Amino acid sequence: MPKDTFFNLPKEKQERIIEAAIDEFSTHPFHQARVTAIAEQAGIAVGSFYQYFEDKMDLYKYLMELLVEKKISYINRDMIENRDKYDFFQLLREAYLSGFRFAKENPRLLPIGMMLTNDKELYQKIYGEHENKGADFFLQLLEYGKAQGAVDPAIDLRIAAKLLTGMSFSLTDFIYEDGKLDLDDMAIIDQMLYFVENGLKKK
Amino acid sequence: MPKDTFFNLPKEKQERIIEAAIDEFSTHPFHQARVTAIAEQAGIAVGSFYQYFEDKMDLYKYLMELLVEKKISYINRDMIENRDKYDFFQLLREAYLSGFRFAKENPRLLPIGMMLTNDKELYQKIYGEHENKGADFFLQLLEYGKAQGAVDPAIDLRIAAKLLTGMSFSLTDFIYEDGKLDLDDMAIIDQMLYFVENGLKKK
Amino acid sequence: MPKDTFFNLPKEKQERIIEAAIDEFSTHPFHQARVTAIAEQAGIAVGSFYQYFEDKMDLYKYLMELLVEKKISYINRDMIENRDKYDFFQLLREAYLSGFRFAKENPRLLPIGMMLTNDKELYQKIYGEHENKGADFFLQLLEYGKAQGAVDPAIDLRIAAKLLTGMSFSLTDFIYEDGKLDLDDMAIIDQMLYFVENGLKKK
Amino acid sequence: MPKDTFFNLPKEKQERIIEAAIDEFSTHPFHQARVTAIAEQAGIAVGSFYQYFEDKMDLYKYLMELLVEKKISYINRDMIENRDKYDFFQLLREAYLSGFRFAKENPRLLPIGMMLTNDKELYQKIYGEHENKGADFFLQLLEYGKAQGAVDPAIDLRIAAKLLTGMSFSLTDFIYEDGKLDLDDMAIIDQMLYFVENGLKKK
DNA sequence: GATGAATGAGGTTTCATTCAT
DNA sequence: AATGAATGAAACCTCATTCAT
Known part of the structure; x- marks a missing residue:
């Protein structure tokens, strides 16, 4: 689960990060996906990434939740x-x-x-x-x-x-x-x- | 395509290598699969690996060919x-x-x-x-x-x-x-x- | 030497900070001790820490002074x-x-x-x-x-x-x-x- | 315990590495000691370091053994x-x-x-x-x-x-x-x- | 003055590939 | 041909310090 710092971020920034993550994870298998690439794409410092998320897995799991949630919303x-x-x-x-x-x-x-x-x-x-x-x-x-x-x-x-x-x-x-x-x-x-x-x- | 050196190997050794490769690639995504692990499992030196194959991808492609070939053989x-x-x-x-x-x-x-x-x-x-x-x-x-x-x-x-x-x-x-x-x-x-x-x- | 801002703090707060510092420095070698941990333990923001002290070393030196002073007081x-x-x-x-x-x-x-x-x-x-x-x-x-x-x-x-x-x-x-x-x-x-x-x- | 690769090294090189390690560990607390510095000082690549030792701790423990052994030899x-x-x-x-x-x-x-x-x-x-x-x-x-x-x-x-x-x-x-x-x-x-x-x- | 997010340098470790024997 | 040590480019992650509010 992302840290509070993430949820305290302006929605716009949260989205930028999530978008960047989707970009990276949709084109690379988990281990091949690079935190640095996500940070770069989202326009944040690597250090910031780790203030928002425990680690790479943390973000990944969160993404999965969003995904399921979204999928359900279509029913x-x-x-x-x-x-x-x-x-x-x-x-x-x-x-x-x-x-x-x-x-x-x-x-x-x-x-x-x-x-x-x-x-x-x-x-x-x-x-x-x-x-x-x-x-x-x-x-x-x-x-x-x-x-x-x-x-x-x-x-x-x-x-x-x-x-x-x-x-x-x-x-x-x-x-x-x-x-x-x-x-x-x-x-x-x-x-x-x-x-x-x-x-x-x-x- | 593997180098000639590979095909000149005794069949038994070739098989050992292929078996090792299958073991590794079936349990790890391509980028997660380790050349060292394959070499170890096959009982050859890492250096030898590179005398048989151009690189990791080379072996992988070859494996795919074998796989298709084998699949066809079942028909x-x-x-x-x-x-x-x-x-x-x-x-x-x-x-x-x-x-x-x-x-x-x-x-x-x-x-x-x-x-x-x-x-x-x-x-x-x-x-x-x-x-x-x-x-x-x-x-x-x-x-x-x-x-x-x-x-x-x-x-x-x-x-x-x-x-x-x-x-x-x-x-x-x-x-x-x-x-x-x-x-x-x-x-x-x-x-x-x-x-x-x-x-x-x-x- | 701590900044004036530190000495202007209510005694109680000063003490909380010093206590936190002692906790951290007594359990970790200097370079292993974390400013964040001290701030957290003291219940202040990291930013505040740097308004009271030049840097980690500054606090550490001050602690040493207190330590010597205290030791002398026992004589x-x-x-x-x-x-x-x-x-x-x-x-x-x-x-x-x-x-x-x-x-x-x-x-x-x-x-x-x-x-x-x-x-x-x-x-x-x-x-x-x-x-x-x-x-x-x-x-x-x-x-x-x-x-x-x-x-x-x-x-x-x-x-x-x-x-x-x-x-x-x-x-x-x-x-x-x-x-x-x-x-x-x-x-x-x-x-x-x-x-x-x-x-x-x-x- | 260092890997075999380390013990297979020429004595001269082993010593260079040990010397470098002693240099670094005698001037810095464990966590402050840098693997990179040791490798540099010993004139080896960082990657090599990790072919000789499991990790930083592995070398450190080994050093302790040498130390004890040496100390005993003085009696x-x-x-x-x-x-x-x-x-x-x-x-x-x-x-x-x-x-x-x-x-x-x-x-x-x-x-x-x-x-x-x-x-x-x-x-x-x-x-x-x-x-x-x-x-x-x-x-x-x-x-x-x-x-x-x-x-x-x-x-x-x-x-x-x-x-x-x-x-x-x-x-x-x-x-x-x-x-x-x-x-x-x-x-x-x-x-x-x-x-x-x-x-x-x-x- | 207080806050806590933002930054990025720097550290450890991994591993494909090359090289020397 | 066979070996396995050597290499170094990344990757992840930490944390002192700065910055903007």
Whole structure:
């Protein structure tokens, strides 16, 4: 957690630092990211960096929090609070849609999360033994869908959850290649859903 | 490309070095991986390392080649050479199956590829502007399937290709969590195919 | 020398600062002692510190002065002013006794002096080429004792002075190990004197 | 403990490094001593330093070992092995004499030991909870002397041990002020012994 | 006068790569 | 060809001191 000195900073400066950090961490794996580069980019002295943060990891963890927080903010609040009003495929569509929108509007945040996902050692330092959250989320959703009778009971939900997770990662790839595909966002989602619905729907 | 000196080495020594490299690169991101550790583990002098390879990157690139080569070796040769004898879903099943087997039997190779995928800077240094190979492979397969009439024409193949790629990544996750799932390998693949077939099949 | 601003401070605050400084300097060698730690402990801002003192050294020198002043305050005033009324061994006993009492009641001050003694570079910065004060003191005392006829003339006073100094350092060690020795303070001093008297007395 | 690489070095180079280390550690407290300065002085690259030693502390500990070893080498071997042939005051004289000679011939080593003695924190890191060896040595000697009937039974040995220790420290002071005193070494020792004998001897 | 953020020199340590044998 | 010591450029982090309010 950043020190108070950081939070006492004018918002503008805080942002400059966070922006610089995102720049650095989105283009370099954690150990390759340089504190000096962040400080330079943010226009502060290295010494100042260490008055705001315990160390490099401290800033990194904070960034992760911001990232999660931001990602959550993209989810339709009503769908979370009144889940029962929606059917399984609506919820799934919303899940993908929010993930997609988040990725689209925060493209630089993606690689950060990705790199973390792939550096097991680092991941443990930050989250300890936490299970993979992503798959858990889809698993719950699928269980809900099965209970609702929307999901084909012949399907093993644990496997399906993994697949949905994998596909959601694929989605973000479209962000990187923005423009190469002559479809608008909704069309992409629709296509995905079309595929998924057929794959999962009770027959 | 390794120097001739490397290829002149007794096979056994070459292997020791490659094994050591895999050990190191599968547990550390490229920049975190230490030449010294590899040399030590392989039982050679650091100086020797530089007589075999231009530098760390040289070995790394070579490893990637080996990895691809090995991965290809898992594919059923007959299916490649006599593609026409097989229908789309058979080919897809084979693709997943070979990927799954490869991952299962070479678990240490997975993280290496993963890490590379996520370090864009590194990726470019190695493959330049190359497209994503994985998606390309599935795209071709899907086009074949469409021509065959097996794939629903309403589906955008580029998107489907991405999804299949994403799902194939998910598959490898099962390797990491080996044992947690009370299904044998075939059952996992079957489940996946069941899902995918329904998703893609022409109705 | 501290700035006027320091002396204008309310006594209570001055003391808080001095206490904090003693805490820090008694537990860390000069260069290891941190200005920030002192300020924090004293409950003042670092900036304030530099309004009271030129720099870290300034405070340190001042501390040394206080230390000497305090040490002197432990000496029986009458013995200094009317030295002639006392014989050599009475004076010596008083010297040790006062040193002992001082050490006993100001245990934290001891290590500060010790560390200074051993950091020649620092010592010079503070006292320049000054002779060792301690030995000088005992030398004078011994000369007085010799003139009085109390001290064995066969003894080289310069050497004896050094020895008495060394022994007085030993005394302070008892402070650190308070309780380990089942003798009260007076008994310790008596033992020392018994030893010293026999060593020095004219036969 | 230094790495093998250090011991594989030509003796001449090892010595250059040790000399440089002594230079630096004898003029600066541990934390103030700079690895860079040692490397420079020894004419090696900083990187090399770290191929010879784990870190700064590693070299420092090694230096302490050398110091102790060297100090021990000054003691008359016969007196250790055939203690019974010598009486208490002969042994004491030898103890002081060897300490004196050692100090005289290795003046730069003294401050290193001194500084260590006064940096409790450092001392513990190196020796753990070890008691003060110096006092122990004299205590044993005194017990021997008492058993022999050479030492006045009225004297508390624990106190006497401390005093002898303190005096031995004083001895080394003469080294620093070499030349200021118009006595040869033996005379100094004789004076000390004269003093001590009278102080301790059974009456 | 009081505050505490800002600064940057400087210290330790790591490691890819070169060099000398 | 093989070795492993030598090198030095960074990287992280600390902290005395200055500065702006």
